[in-house]
Amino acid sequence: MTPVNPFQYRDGVLHCEQVDLTEIARRAGTPCYVYSRAGILERFRAYDEGLSEVPHLVCYAVKANSNLAVLALLAQAGAGFDIVSGGELYRVRQAGAPASRVVFSGVGKTAEEIEYALAEGIHSFNAESEEELHLIDALAARRGVKARVALRINPDIPAETHPYIATGTREHKFGLDAAQAPAIWQRAQRLKNLSLEGLSCHIGSQLLDPAPILAAADVMLELVRSIRQAGYPVRTLDLGGGLGVAYRPGESTPDIAQFAAQLARKVAGADLFLIVEPGRSIVAEAGVLLTRVLYRKRTDSKEFVVVDAAMNDLIRPALYQSHHEIWPVHLSARPEILADVVGPVCETGDYLARDRRLANVLPGDLLAVATAGAYAFVAASNYNSRLRPPEVLVEGDRWRIVRARESYEDLIRGETI
Numbered sequence: 001m002t003p004v005n006p007f008q009y010r011d012g013v014l015h016c017e018q019v020d021l022t023e024i025a026r027r028a029g030t031p032c033y034v035y036s037r038a039g040i041l042e043r044f045r046a047y048d049e050g051l052s053e054v055p056h057l058v059c060y061a062v063k064a065n066s067n068l069a070v071l072a073l074l075a076q077a078g079a080g081f082d083i084v085s086g087g088e089l090y091r092v093r094q095a096g097a098p099a100s101r102v103v104f105s106g107v108g109k110t111a112e113e114i115e116y117a118l119a120e121g122i123h124s125f126n127a128e129s130e131e132e133l134h135l136i137d138a139l140a141a142r143r144g145v146k147a148r149v150a151l152r153i154n155p156d157i158p159a160e161t162h163p164y165i166a167t168g169t170r171e172h173k174f175g176l177d178a179a180q181a182p183a184i185w186q187r188a189q190r191l192k193n194l195s196l197e198g199l200s201c202h203i204g205s206q207l208l209d210p211a212p213i214l215a216a217a218d219v220m221l222e223l224v225r226s227i228r229q230a231g232y233p234v235r236t237l238d239l240g241g242g243l244g245v246a247y248r249p250g251e252s253t254p255d256i257a258q259f260a261a262q263l264a265r266k267v268a269g270a271d272l273f274l275i276v277e278p279g280r281s282i283v284a285e286a287g288v289l290l291t292r293v294l295y296r297k298r299t300d301s302k303e304f305v306v307v308d309a310a311m312n313d314l315i316r317p318a319l320y321q322s323h324h325e326i327w328p329v330h331l332s333a334r335p336e337i338l339a340d341v342v343g344p345v346c347e348t349g350d351y352l353a354r355d356r357r358l359a360n361v362l363p364g365d366l367l368a369v370a371t372a373g374a375y376a377f378v379a380a381s382n383y384n385s386r387l388r389p390p391e392v393l394v395e396g397d398r399w400r401i402v403r404a405r406e407s408y409e410d411l412i413r414g415e416t417i
């Protein structure tokens, strides 16, 4: 069952669930991020139910969208969380989620972050180097606790994705070499303040074909067997995130529940607690960036639609040349135009779409930049001293602002002359 798109036209006007987007734009202003609660929950549940055959925890990757309200609704639905910084742990705790459902990934955990995570009592660390294992051990000793850790393995599987978000081959900074894993496990076993729980991996992001993740699962299961053969217990297996979403219409994407069930079938019978860390596939399609057209502008060769959202609000097109569909909030019968959709930032790279067939919009009209629930607001900046936009959460026929638009005072907080 493919989750439904929570953004649908009703009487020619784009709605999020039952809420008219013009209403949100009028009261919250633009630019503005809008998320669907049902859209997020439906995708989370597809994972959770797909994995039901085996003991498991779906650890939502906080970096995809770390708004407190989003974290809180996932926590209430039973999600765990994959974090990559102390700040993300703070957010998860502020959202009311138990630390016992948190796994901590990342190549560069600092001593302060490790201490914080030990104090909170997280589920486990996904350790990425022997040096890190030694540091966690030393800090756990000082605190008089045992730290639960998994070894993050680099299964050396190339993932078909943008080079900036492929992580699972030996050329990447992530993880420990699979061939060395049994020896590292053996050495780490002697560190008295570590409890070695299992193995983890994450091979990349925006994978439209799940085959590499399934292949990585096979490599990891083989590794579990060889470590067990050496006489060590392996209790958990974390297969990371990475499932892709459709940024272009008609792009075929893996069905979440089916994919999760495939993973569960592979792991079933291996006596493992399965963890997955999906981020994008839970939130991307449940969000849009609402923006208003400021100007139409023509040069000899090009047509520009200048909008009030820019690369500081949504950096994906500028950073990865990503495609985001752009939907008019009001459908019109006027013929489409061919245009670049650009923002006010003083950079040529500041665009949301290039040479795009688009609704023939006029100044004052609203556009919704699609698939903007993941890696969007979280990567927003104040570049050009622009105020970061508000975030809105829709639930049925109700909506509320879950992060206020920044003010000029916010912009200079902490600065002195």
Ligand SMILES: *Cc1c(COP(=O)(O)O)cnc(C)c1O
Pocket: 061, 063, 064, 082, 084, 105, 106, 202, 204, 205, 206, 240, 241, 242, 243, 277, 278, 279, 280, 281
């Ligand atoms: C980014 C990341 C994820 C989530 O990836 P998605 O592509 O958003 O599903 C999961 N695990 C780790 C370790 C990550 O770095």
